[in-house]
Amino acid sequence: xxxxxxxxxxxxxxxxxxxxxxxxxxxxxxxxxxxxxxxxxxxxxxxxxxxxxxxxxxxxxxxxxxxxxxxxxxxxxxxxxxxxxxxxxxxxxxxxxxxxxxxxxxxxxxxxxxxxxxxxxxxxxxxxxxxxxxxxxxxxxxxxxxxxxxxxxxxxxxxxxxxxxxxxxxxxxxxxxxxxxxxxxxxxxxxxxxxxxxxxxxxxxxxxxxxxxxxxxxxxxxxxxxxxxxxxxxxxxxxxxxxxxxxxxxxxxxxxxxxxxxxxxxxxxxxxxxxxxxxxxxxxxxxxxxxxxxxxxxxxxxxxxxxxxxxxxxxxxxxxxxxxxxxxxxxxx
Amino acid sequence: xxxxxxxxxxxxxxxxxxxxxxxxxxxxxxxxxxxxxxxxxxxxxxxxxxxxxxxxxxxxxxxxxxxxxxxxxxxxxxxxxxxxxxxxxxxxxxxxxxxxxxxxxxxxxxxxxxxxxxxxxxxxxxxxxxxxxxxxxxxxxxxxxxxxxxxxxxxxxxxxxxxxxxxxxxxxxxxxxxxxxxxxxxxxxxxxxxxxxxxxxxxxxxxxxxxxxxxxxxxxxxxxxxxxxxxxxxxxxxxxxxxxxxxxxxxxxxxxxxxxxxxxxxxxxxxxxxxxxxxxxxxxxxxxxxxxxxxxxxxxxxxxxxxxxxxxxxxxxxxxxxxxxxxxxxxxxxxxxxxxxxxxxxxxxxxxxxxxxxxxxxxxxxxxxxxxxxxxxxxxxxxxxxxxxxxxxxxxxxxxxxxxxxxxxxxxxxxxxxxxxxxxxxxxxxxxxxxxxxxxxxxxxxxxxxxxxxxxxxxxxxxxxxxxxxxxxxxxxxxxxxxxxxxxxxxxxxxxxxxxxxxxxxxxxxxxxxxxxxxxxxxxxxxxxxxxxxxxxxxxxxxxxxxxxxxxxxxxxxxxxxxxxxxxxxxxxxxxxxxxxxxxxxxxxxxxxxxxxxxxxxxxxxxxxxxxxxxxxxxxxxxxxxxxxxxxxxxxxxxxxxxxxxxxxxx
Numbered sequence: 004x005x006x007x008x009x010x011x012x013x014x015x016x017x018x019x020x021x022x023x024x025x026x027x028x029x030x031x032x033x034x035x036x037x038x039x040x041x042x043x044x045x046x047x048x049x050x051x052x053x054x055x056x057x058x059x060x061x062x063x064x065x066x067x068x069x070x071x072x073x074x075x076x077x078x079x080x081x082x083x084x085x086x087x088x089x090x091x092x093x094x095x096x097x098x099x100x101x102x103x104x105x106x107x108x109x110x111x112x113x114x115x116x117x118x119x120x121x122x123x124x125x126x127x128x129x130x131x132x133x134x135x136x137x138x139x140x141x142x143x144x145x146x147x148x149x150x151x152x153x154x155x156x157x158x159x160x161x162x163x164x165x166x167x168x169x170x171x172x173x174x175x176x177x178x179x180x181x182x183x184x185x186x187x188x189x190x191x192x193x194x195x196x197x198x199x200x201x202x203x204x205x206x207x208x209x210x211x212x213x214x215x216x217x218x219x220x221x222x223x224x225x226x227x228x229x230x231x232x233x234x235x236x237x238x239x240x241x242x243x244x245x246x247x248x249x250x251x252x253x254x255x256x257x258x259x260x261x262x263x264x265x266x267x268x269x270x271x272x273x274x275x276x277x278x279x280x281x282x283x284x285x286x287x288x289x290x291x292x293x294x295x296x297x298x299x300x301x302x303x304x305x306x307x308x309x310x311x312x313x314x315x316x317x318x319x320x321x322x323x324x325x326x327x328x329x330x331x332x333x334x335x336x
Numbered sequence: 337x338x339x340x341x342x343x344x345x346x347x348x349x350x351x352x353x354x355x356x357x358x359x360x361x362x363x364x365x366x367x368x369x370x371x372x373x374x375x376x377x378x379x380x381x382x383x384x385x386x387x388x389x390x391x392x393x394x395x396x397x398x399x400x401x402x403x404x405x406x407x408x409x410x411x412x413x414x415x416x417x418x419x420x421x422x423x424x425x426x427x428x429x430x431x432x433x434x435x436x437x438x439x440x441x442x443x444x445x446x447x448x449x450x451x452x453x454x455x456x457x458x459x460x461x462x463x464x465x466x467x468x469x470x471x472x473x474x475x476x477x478x479x480x481x482x483x484x485x486x487x488x489x490x491x492x493x494x495x496x497x498x499x500x501x502x503x504x505x506x507x508x509x510x511x512x513x514x515x516x517x518x519x520x521x522x523x524x525x526x527x528x529x530x531x532x533x534x535x536x537x538x539x540x541x542x543x544x545x546x547x548x549x550x551x552x553x554x555x556x557x558x559x560x561x562x563x564x565x566x567x568x569x570x571x572x573x574x575x576x577x578x579x580x581x582x583x584x585x586x587x588x589x590x591x592x593x594x595x596x597x598x599x600x601x602x603x604x605x606x607x608x609x610x611x612x613x614x615x616x617x618x619x620x621x622x623x624x625x626x627x628x629x630x631x632x633x634x635x636x637x638x639x640x641x642x643x644x645x646x647x648x649x650x651x652x653x654x655x656x657x658x659x660x661x662x663x664x665x666x667x668x669x670x671x672x673x674x675x676x677x678x679x680x681x682x683x684x685x686x687x688x689x690x691x692x693x694x695x696x697x698x699x700x701x702x703x704x705x706x707x708x709x710x711x712x713x714x715x716x717x718x719x720x721x722x723x724x725x726x727x728x729x730x731x732x733x734x735x736x737x738x739x740x741x742x743x744x745x746x747x748x749x750x751x752x753x754x755x756x757x758x759x760x761x762x763x764x765x766x767x768x769x770x771x772x773x774x775x776x777x778x779x780x781x782x783x784x785x786x787x788x789x790x791x792x793x794x795x796x797x798x799x800x801x802x803x804x805x806x807x808x809x810x811x812x813x814x815x816x817x818x819x820x821x822x823x824x825x826x827x828x829x830x831x832x833x834x835x836x837x838x839x840x841x842x843x844x845x846x847x848x849x850x851x852x853x854x855x856x857x858x859x860x861x862x863x864x865x866x867x868x869x870x871x872x873x874x875x876x877x878x879x880x881x882x883x884x885x886x887x888x889x890x891x892x893x894x895x896x897x898x899x900x901x902x903x904x905x906x907x908x909x910x911x912x913x914x915x916x917x918x919x920x921x922x923x924x925x926x927x928x929x930x931x932x933x934x935x936x937x938x939x940x941x942x943x944x945x946x947x948x949x950x951x952x953x954x955x956x957x958x959x960x961x962x963x964x965x966x967x968x969x970x971x972x973x974x975x976x977x978x979x980x981x982x983x984x985x986x987x
Binding site for chain 2: 035052055056059062063066067068070071072073074075076077078079080081082083084085087088089091092095098099126127128131132150181182183184185186196247249258
């Protein structure tokens with residue numbers, strides 16, 4: 004009976020929390036890094052212990068008045084002042100924190116992705132026990148706790164369980180603290196357009212398709228795998244600034260772009276259409292081939308219906324391919 | 337030691353503190369159980385003793401122990417209601433919590449229990465020496481709260497102590513302001529129950545030797561501060577229980593109102609004084625003979641001018657009284673009163689009755705008779721002593737003719753008997769005589785050792801007249817205390833304080849501090865609050881003024897706290913480079929918004945993708961910015977170039 008009541012209360016709290024979060028989102032809009040947590044976006048409420056403490060103080064006040072007992076009243080007032088300062092301390096533990104950066108580390112479904120939040124403390128005293136929390140796909144929260152010393156930065160590292168293939172939006176990060184006395188809970192919401200990608204689990208027993216040979220090509224692409232240096236050329240519209248040769252620019256030689264020559268090599272092409280079976284199984288088979296090929300240092304390409312990833316190698320290519328698999332068809336149903 | 341263990345131990349120690357503070361008001365077995373549980377918890381949590389593994393029967397056993405202990409408390413007090421029983425119950429429950437589990441939440445509950453124990457202790461005892469103890473307990477409570485919340489590596493014990501100490505220091509001004517201005521709602525939300533304090537002092541009975549027993553104690557009964565002049569020492573008769581019924585051995589107070597109070601004419605100067613009475617568990621209120629009127633609405637003056645409270649005095653009580661040392665009644669005593677106050681058991685104390693008849697025959701009036709009896713007391717070798725030896729049922733005969741020894745009670749009893757035997761209305765009055773003058777505090781401290789008994793005799797034309805037969809037997813008693821006269825009766829510790837001038841002085845200073853505490857802190861109430869407001873310049877203070885003053889203090893305190901806790905965040909104004917880039921982004925955002933986690937080069941690439949004709953310029957701009965921002969050095973010419981580029985950038 005009590006358990007049920009508890010569950011209902013819990014559901015209600017959840018509902019109210021969601022509502023408040025939606026309201027805060029409308030109020031605050033999207034955030035843009037770096038974010039300084041200003042006072043006006045920090046919310047604070049007593050914790051359950053805080054409410055219990057308040058009830059205790061009211062009882063003590065009534066008893067003190069009832070017995071006209073000065074010492075009991077003095078004691079009550081002292082503890083009430085203590086609670087008010089506790090509220091202040093809790094609020095200022097969070098207020099003014101700077102969220103410097105947020106990074107994500109994707110992973111295979113069934114594993115944990117990571118959300119890394121870098122917090123900076125420009126205040127003259129440490130910020131202790133800050134908690135970063137995100138709500139997962141099933142509503143279960145993942146959190147990490149971190150303290151930031153004066154003038155320092157620290158990273159909250161949240162392990163987020165990834166259950167289904169596809170994109171897991173992390174639109175709402177909750178930063179909170181109940182330091183130092185646990186009587187109050189101050190929190191804020193960060194709204195950032197970030198997400199984690201859950202790659203399909205690499206599994207499948209089919210043999211990979213055979214290697215095919217192809218000629219090399221000169222392209223202005225980011226250095227990947229074991230391509231060879233091919234020299235600099237003039238910057239042309241449409242080139243990516245990532246390929247701009249900084250040192251040359253710094254030396255006043257104008258905007259130049261680095262180019263690479265990929266050697267003529269063997270590679271494999273993984274085609275979704277070539278694998279029979281259930282879609283998820285086929286994607287998992289492709290993932291398993293990609294992982295194996297990457298491990299062997301091979302070059303490979305990917306073909307998913309009309310999406311084609313040209314043959315290449317290296318970490319970035321691997322991730323590009325796995326991302327394509329993960330997002331195929333908008334993720335797992 | 338890990339955080340959990342630290343939280344466990346902090347909560348347990350706080351609870352131990354609470355138990356020790358209520359040790360005087362809870363049964364000893366409760367205290368022992370509470371403290372044992374604390375010891376057990378500290379030993380298991382610190383790993384010195386292994387915690388037993390839970391077995392299937394443990395739960396059942398635990399339930400049985402719980403029921404047994406609650407039952408024991410109920411048996412002990414015959415109720416679970418009220419302060420004393422509630423305190424015992426709290427102690428027992430806390431002890432069970434300590435044995436049962438060690439989760440965070442249980443530690444929090446334990447802290448709650450300990451805070452309630454502190455409250456109970458404060459309700460039971462507000463003595464000055466306890467004030468610093470309560471303050472320490474508050475500090476301990478705050479520390480325990482911090483450790484239970486964040487003892488897991490985020491806070492060291494020392495850090496928690498420092499933090500909570502600072503927090504409490506900052507809270508202190510608010511506590512004092514609340515104390516001064518928070519309106520003290522007078523009235524009782526729930527009934528105050530009777531405690532079970534051991535009765536001390538005068539009761540509504542007096543047997544031979546009972547006063548002597550009380551006079552052995554050195555504990556204070558009340559303090560009286562006179563507003564103007566101090567009455568002469570020999571007139572400090574503090575009137576207590578008036579006894580009218582005598583069975584030949586014991587004098588008792590009549591249960592009912594028997595006759596009307598006779599009108600009084602007050603002579604001489606009025607003495608105004610403020611009495612602070614310690615709890616006595618008796619209803620008697622003491623006043624200087626004779627008090628004018630009842631000082632408070634909840635105090636009553638009976639037909640025989642006996643001042644009583646509504647019930648037993650369980651807490652320190654104070655009142656302002658006015659007395660006249662000399663009074664006179666011109667009217668006659670009512671027939672009923674006269675008949676009532678001459679009753680004697682006919683078959684008791686035959687020798688005393690015979691003496692009365694003989695002496696009355698030799699005197700011409702009641703007044704002369706009283707003097708004749710006093711002469712008899714003076715001339716028949718009566719001895720004033722605290723230990724008059726055994727007595728018989730005919731106690732007056734024994735005192736007057738056999739042992740010839742007695743304490744004040746014996747002589748008062750004998751004198752009243754002789755009066756009544758001769759048809760002169762008489763009653764025994766018990767109370768205190770004298771007191772110790774505290775020159776530092778300017779008040780008279782009356783101790784149990786000053787307990788005294790005397791008689792009041794009705795004389796036509798004068799009214800009830802105080803006659804103290806002890807004054808004839810031992811005239812020095814009027815001038816000095818019992819222990820001055822009978823030093824051999826003093827216990828050793830009392831003798832130390834009584835005889836050593838330095839110790840006596842120190843005791844007086846301490847007593848004076850206590851009295852100050854009692855007057856200005858313990859008894860601070862709504863009236864004191866209004867007085868304070870008047871001192872602050874408000875002529876007719878009321879609730880609203882108090883409320884305003886309270887609100888003002890609260891706001892001021894909050895402002896002060898905000899100021900004191902403000903964090904100096906060095907606010908860095910963005911430099912020229914950052915500002916230039918900000919302007920550039922603002923322009924470029926018209927093309928495509930910048931993602932939150934996007935670096936300048938990446939963003940430039942995306943802008944370039946969207947507007948290929950701008951790609952070169954934007955890439956160059958981003959690059960220049962990146963080099964200035966993240967590169968080793970930035971000369972102002974380069975910064976100026978960046979600013980120029982931003983200015984000329986046309987989207």
